[in-house]
Amino acid sequence: MRGQFPAPAAVASIEITSNSVKRGDVIQIGGQPCRVADLIHLPRGAKRLVFESGELLTMHHQTRFIALRVQRRW
Template sequence: MSTWAPSGALAANIEITAISVRCGDVIQIGGQPCRVADLVQLPAGAKRLFFESGEVLTMHARSRLIALRLTRKW
């Protein structure tokens, strides 16, 4: 995972669901920060998350996680 952050970016902890998760979100799993590299829509509102490190996680429609999201400050 890259430690570089664009200038003018703000980091915020937000609650995400399968609907709101985005590529680039950083989710801490087992104490390790994992950045979402790709998403695949699954049946019944679930999504399969592929991380930069190679791990895979399936978020079900009712799953709720805390993620770090970088937002640009204009």
């Protein structure tokens, strides 16, 4: 029996802003890695991040974080 293997992926450390944050990004907050599950658009370019743990964080247009992002390669 043959199983399918997942597509190769690389993890990159990138700087994100409210304009570039995506679902699946992992941000370390207080020493805990938090994966973005959903994004809510707010006025003036801000976004509310909903993490898989249920916690919320608001990113204003000037906020910058370093995040881990999985980049799939075909």
